[in-house]
Each structure stands twice: as C-alpha cells, then as structure tokens.
Amino acid sequence: MKLSRALRSVASFRAAFDFGGREVAHWFPGHMAKGLRQMKANLKSVDCIIEIHDARISFSNPVFQESLDVRPHLLVLNKMDLADLSSKQRVLKKLEKSGVRNVLFTDCLKQRDDNVKKLVPMVVEIIDSNPRFNRDENTNYCLMVIGVPNVGKSSLINSLRRTNLKKGRASRVGGEPGITKAVLTKIQVCQRPIIHLLDTPGVLPPKIESVETGMKLALCGTILDHLVGEDIIADYLLYSLNRLGKFSYVEKYDLQEPSDDIQHVLKRIAVRLGKTQRVKAITGVGNITITVPNYSAAAYDFIRTFRKGELGQVMLD
Ligand SMILES: Nc1nc2c(ncn2[C@@H]2O[C@H](COP(=O)(O)OP(=O)(O)OP(=O)(O)O)[C@@H](O)[C@H]2O)c(=O)[nH]1
Numbered sequence: 054m055k056l057s058r059a060l061r062s063v064a065s066f067r068a069a070f071d072f073g074g075r076e077v078a079h080w081f082p083g084h085m086a087k088g089l090r091q092m093k094a095n096l097k098s099v100d101c102i103i104e105i106h107d108a109r110i111s112f113s114n115p116v117f118q119e120s121l122d123v124r125p126h127l128l129v130l131n132k133m134d135l136a137d138l139s140s141k142q143r144v145l146k147k148l149e150k151s152g153v154r155n156v157l158f159t160d161c162l163k164q165r166d167d168n169v170k171k172l173v174p175m176v177v178e179i180i181d182s183n184p185r186f187n188r189d190e191n192t193n194y195c196l197m198v199i200g201v202p203n204v205g206k207s208s209l210i211n212s213l214r215r216t217n218l219k220k221g222r223a224s225r226v227g228g229e230p231g232i233t234k235a236v237l238t239k240i241q242v243c244q245r246p247i248i249h250l251l252d253t254p255g256v257l258p259p260k261i262e263s264v265e266t267g268m269k270l271a272l273c274g275t276i277l278d279h280l281v282g283e284d285i286i287a288d289y290l291l292y293s294l295n296r297l298g299k300f301s302y303v304e305k306y307d308l309q310e311p312s313d314d315i316q317h318v319l320k321r322i323a324v325r326l327g328k329t330q331r332v333k334a335i336t337g338v339g340n341i342t343i344t345v346p347n348y349s350a351a352a353y354d355f356i357r358t359f360r361k362g363e364l365g366q367v368m369l370d
C-alpha cells in the first residue's frame with residue numbers, strides 16, 4: 054500500500070465517533086456493588102493496594118478507585134505487550150501530574166517478566182514509607198489487587214507466584230470478564246518477606262465518565278461484548294485504528310487502502326474468512342439464492358484479532 058494513498062484517503066475519515074445517543078448505564082451489572090462492599094470489608098488487613106489498569110487505557114478508569122483510596126497504592130499498567138510504548142513517557146508524565154508516582158508496566162503472560170520481579174521491592178518501599186495504621190507488630194504484608202474486569206488481576210497473582218515462589222497458578226484466569234467471582238482467601242506470593250495477596254472480582258466504577266470511556270473499556274474486553282454490541286465495538290475499533298494511523302488491517306484483510314466504512318471492512322473480513330451465508334431472496338422473477346457476508350462473525354473476528362495484538366500495539370488514551 055502506498056503511504057500517499059493511505060494519507061489521502063484518511064484525510065476524509067470521521068474526525069469524531071458518533072455514539073448515537075447510547076447510554077452506558079446498562080453496561081455495568083449491579084452485582085459489582087456487592088464485590089466492592091466485600092473489598093471494603095477486607096480493607097482492614099490490607100497494607101497496600103495494587104490497582105491494575107490496562108496499559109492501553111491508563112486513564113479510562115478513574116485512577117485509584119476512590120472508595121478504596123485509603124491505603125498506599127501501586128498502579129500496575131498490565132498488558133504492556135499490547136500497548137504502544139512509544140507513548141510511555143507521555144503517560145507517565147500525565148500520571149505524575151495527577152499525583153501518581155508509583156507505576157509499574159507489566160506483561161503477566163510472559164514466563165519471566167523483569168518488571169513483575171520489581172513489584173515486591175517497590176511494594177515494601179511504599180509500605181515502609183507510610184504509617185502502617187495499627188499493624189506495626191506484624192512483619193507479614195497483605196496486599197489487595199483491584200481493577201476492572203479482565204485486566205489481569207488473577208494473572209498478576211499467578212505471575213508473582215511464578216517469579217517469587219517458583220510455584221504454579223493459584224487463581225483462575227480467563228479471556229472473558231467476570232472470571233473471579235468473590236474476594237478470595239489469601240494467596241501467598243512471596244516468602245521473604247512473607248506477602249499475601251487478596252484477589253478480587255473485577256469492579257467497574259459505578260459512574261463511567263463518558264460513552265467514549267465506556268467504549269474503550271469495552272474494546273479492551275472489560276465489559277461483556279453482547280451488552281455493548283459487537284457491531285458498534287467493531288466500528289469503534291476501526292475508527293480508533295485509523296485515528297492512530299495503525300493500518301496493518303489493510304494488508305491483513307487484503308483491502309485496497311484504509312477505509313472508514315465498517316460495512317466495507319467487515320465484508321472483506323467475512324469473504325477472507327469464508328464467513329458467508331446463503332439466503333433465499335424473493336425477486337420479481339422468482340426465488341433466487343444469494344450469498345451474503347456474515348457481518349456478526351466478521352465483527353467477532355475483527356475484535357478478537359485486535360485483542361490478541363495482531364492489528365498492532367495501541368495507546369487508546
Ligand atoms: N496480552 C496479555 N494478556 C494478558 C496479560 N495478563 C493477563 N492477560 C489475559 O487477560 C485475560 C484476563 O486475565 P485474568 O487474570 O483472568 O483477569 P482478571 O482481572 O482476574 O479478570 P476477572 O477475574 O474476570 O475480573 C486472560 O485471557 C489473560 O490471559 C498480559 O500481560 N498481556
């Protein structure tokens with residue numbers, strides 16, 4: 054694909070995404086309030102909170118979910134393997150401006166991640182530089198991992214066990230939001246010093262800033278897709294890739310050039326994947342069978358391919 058041609062077509066693309074008056078309220082299931090209550094009830098024994106965000110959307114959930122902001126904090130930006138790290142310094146600066154200094158980028162899928170290794174020393178330093186409420190006599194540490202669904206809270210716990218204890222996984226992990234259902238009993242992640250961690254169910258903030266924030270959260274897989282609609286997520290994905298100049302989808306799906314038209318892109322994807330349906334059509338000259346692209350299957354594939362990192366690394370915030 055010629056760069057000049059790509060740039061020419063991009064100039065006429067949408068400058069803003071039309072959310073069509075969508076409401077985010079119903080994307081966030083009510084049972085999360087229960088999770089939040091359980092987490093608050095467990096706070097008493099917690100020395101430090103590890104808050105995990107998806108590194109691609111560091112700002113799309115309120116930093117340090119307010120109601121739990123009573124303990125020292127470490128912000129972990131996970132899934133760094135999917136994020137465009139050329140923007141790392143910009144993100145760190147913006148976080149520092151809002152008073153967030155303890156930040157760690159991680160990749161919990163890696164067998165050994167040097168950044169995960171740094172977590173224990175960082176946490177010990179953070180705790181030691183803060184008053185430990187009335188738990189001074191206790192030399193064991195207890196941490197609580199919090200974050201929106203599907204960001205990798207359980208994966209971080211397993212990764213810490215791998216790194217510090219050479220032990221296997223203790224917490225169930227899955228590709229869909231909502232894998233961890235309740236605040237778990239303590240899981241040990243380090244021997245020297247003894248550190249335990251409380252895994253928690255993913256909790257979305259009760260109030261999401263805007264529909265666009267909600268859509269970014271959906272694109273990164275933190276909200277069940279069917280609640281938002283795969284067609285709109287796919288369209289927002291296309292809009293985002295174009296906005297960021299990430300055009301690898303053009304070659305991957307054998308398009309002529311970048312496109313701002315989701316129907317056109319999904320049609321190509323469906324044809325490439327062989328996801329077409331034969332349907333009967335009634336015409337003036339009788340019934341005929343025509344082949345139509347399966348748009349839903351194409352949208353599903355487009356979103357999944359992005360989430361695997363196969364359409365390039367992005368920074369959506
Ligand atoms: N690419 C990538 N994927 C990751 C990383 N960490 C976790 N995942 C994947 O993200 C998905 C969710 O991981 P979990 O650890 O179950 O996430 P969780 O936050 O515990 O999710 P809930 O319990 O549902 O709230 C899984 O498919 C993991 O394999 C990472 O660093 N990079």
Ligand SMILES: [Mg+2]
Pocket residue numbers: 206207208225226232233252253254255
């Ligand atoms: Mg979990």
